[in-house]
Amino acid sequence: MANSQGVLHNFNAGPSILPKEVFQEASQAILDFKGSGLSILEIGHRTSLFQPVMDEARALLKELMGLDDDHEPLFLHGGASTQFMQVPMNLLNENELACYTETGTWSTKAIKEARLFGHVEIAGSSASSHFTSMPSQLNVPATAAYLHITTNETIAGTQWQQIPFDCGVPLVADMSSDILSREMDFNRFSLIYAGAQKNLGAAGVNIVVVDKNMLGKVERKIPTILDYRNHIKEGSMLNTPPVFAIYVVMLNLRWLKAQGGVKEMQRRSEAKSKLLYDTLDSLPIFNPVVEKACRSKMNVVFTITDPVLENEFNTRCMEERMIGVKGHRSVGGFRVSLYNALPLQSVEALTELMKEFAKIKG
Numbered sequence: 001m002a003n004s005q006g007v008l009h010n011f012n013a014g015p016s017i018l019p020k021e022v023f024q025e026a027s028q029a030i031l032d033f034k035g036s037g038l039s040i041l042e043i044g045h046r047t048s049l050f051q052p053v054m055d056e057a058r059a060l061l062k063e064l065m066g067l068d069d070d071h072e073p074l075f076l077h078g079g080a081s082t083q084f085m086q087v088p089m090n091l092l093n094e095n096e097l098a099c100y101t102e103t104g105t106w107s108t109k110a111i112k113e114a115r116l117f118g119h120v121e122i123a124g125s126s127a128s129s130h131f132t133s134m135p136s137q138l139n140v141p142a143t144a145a146y147l148h149i150t151t152n153e154t155i156a157g158t159q160w161q162q163i164p165f166d167c168g169v170p171l172v173a174d175m176s177s178d179i180l181s182r183e184m185d186f187n188r189f190s191l192i193y194a195g196a197q198k199n200l201g202a203a204g205v206n207i208v209v210v211d212k213n214m215l216g217k218v219e220r221k222i223p224t225i226l227d228y229r230n231h232i233k234e235g236s237m238l239n240t241p242p243v244f245a246i247y248v249v250m251l252n253l254r255w256l257k258a259q260g261g262v263k264e265m266q267r268r269s270e271a272k273s274k275l276l277y278d279t280l281d282s283l284p285i286f287n288p289v290v291e292k293a294c295r296s297k298m299n300v301v302f303t304i305t306d307p308v309l310e311n312e313f314n315t316r317c318m319e320e321r322m323i324g325v326k327g328h329r330s331v332g333g334f335r336v337s338l339y340n341a342l343p344l345q346s347v348e349a350l351t352e353l354m355k356e357f358a359k360i361k362g
C-alpha cells in the first residue's frame with residue numbers, strides 16, 4: 001500500500017502484500033458488513049450474512065484450483081505449523097512409513113512433527129548444500145503411506161520446478177508460499193496445505209485440500225477438532241472459524257479470478273522473477289545463492305559479499321521505501337518476496353536501485 005509519503009514497495013515474506021482493493025473492502029466490512037449496520041466482527045458465523053462468505057471462498061478455491069469432487073477444500077485454524085502434525089495424525093499409522101524431502105527450514109519442521117506419529121524416512125535431502133539446491137533423486141519405497149514435499153522453501157529461496165508426481169505413492173505438499181502462483185494439476189496431490197498469510201490472505205486461517213479417499217485409514221484415536229473428516233462433515237464450521245481471515249481470503253480469491261486466475265499469476269510471477277534474477281546475474285556485486293535450476297519464483301535470496309556493502313544496500317532500500325528485503329534472521333543476506341499481489345513496478349524499482357548501487361560500489 002502507498003501512504004501520503006508516496007509509493008511503498010512491500011517485499012515482505014509473510015504476512016505479506018495483498019491487493020489494495022482487498023484491504024479497502026475488508027476495512028469496509030469491519031465498519032458495516034453488506035449494509036447490515038453490523039461489523040463482520042460482531043455477527044454469528046452460522047448466519048445468512050457469513051455463510052455465503054464461506055460458500056464463496058470454498059467455490060472460488062475449487063474453481064481456481066480446478067478441483068474434482070474427491071478433493072475437499074477446508075478452512076482451518078492454526079497455521080501451516082499445525083498441519084505439520086495434523087497430516088501425519090490423520091494419514092500415518094504408527095507402524096507405517098512416511099517419506100519426506102528435506103529441503104530447508106520448513107520441511108525440517110514438518111519432519112520433526114511426523115516422527116511423533118510413525119516412521120519417517122528422508123526421501124531426498126539438500127542439507128549438504130545448505131539448502132541452496134533441491135534433491136536430484138528421490139528414494140521412495142512403494143510401501144510409504146505418502147511422500148511429503150515443501151513446494152517452495154520460503155527461507156532458503158528454493159522451489160520444486162518439477163513436482164515429483166511419479167513418486168509412486170500419495171503426494172502431500174506444503175504450499176504455504178507458492179500456492180496459486182503457478183499452474184499445476186492440483187488433483188494429483190492427496191493433500192495440500194498452506195497458511196494463508198503468504199499468498200492467499202490474512203494470517204489466522206489455513207487452507208487444506210484433502211482427497212477424501214485418504215481418510216479413515218489410521219487406527220489411532222484422533223481428537224475431534226483435529227480429524228479432517230469432522231471438518232468436511234461440518235463445512236469448515238466444526239467450531240467458530242476465523243471469520244475475518246476467511247473473508248480476506250475470499251476477497252483475495254475474487255481478485256485473483258478477476259485478474260485472470262492462476263495462469264495470469266504464473267505469467268506475472270515469471271516476468272517478475274526473470275527481471276530480478278537477470279539483474280542479479282548481470283551484476284557481480286550481488287550473489288544469488290541458489291542453484292539456477294532450483295531458484296524460487298516467489299522468494300529470491302541473495303547476498304553481497306562485503307558485509308559493509310550489505311548494510312549500505314539495506315539502508316538504500318529503506319530510503320527508497322522498499323520494505324522487507326532483509327533476509328531471514330537464520331540465514332542473513334537479502335530475501336525479496338514476489339507474491340501474487342506484488343506489482344512488476346516494485347521489481348523494476350528494486351532492480352533500478354541495484355544497478356545504480358552496483359555502478360557506484362562495484
Ligand SMILES: *Cc1c(COP(=O)(O)O)cnc(C)c1O
Pocket residue numbers: 014078079080081082106150152153154174175176177195196198
Ligand atoms: C510460513 C511457512 C510455514 C509456517 O506457517 P505458519 O502459518 O506460521 O505456521 C510453513 N511452511 C512454509 C513453506 C512457510 O512458508
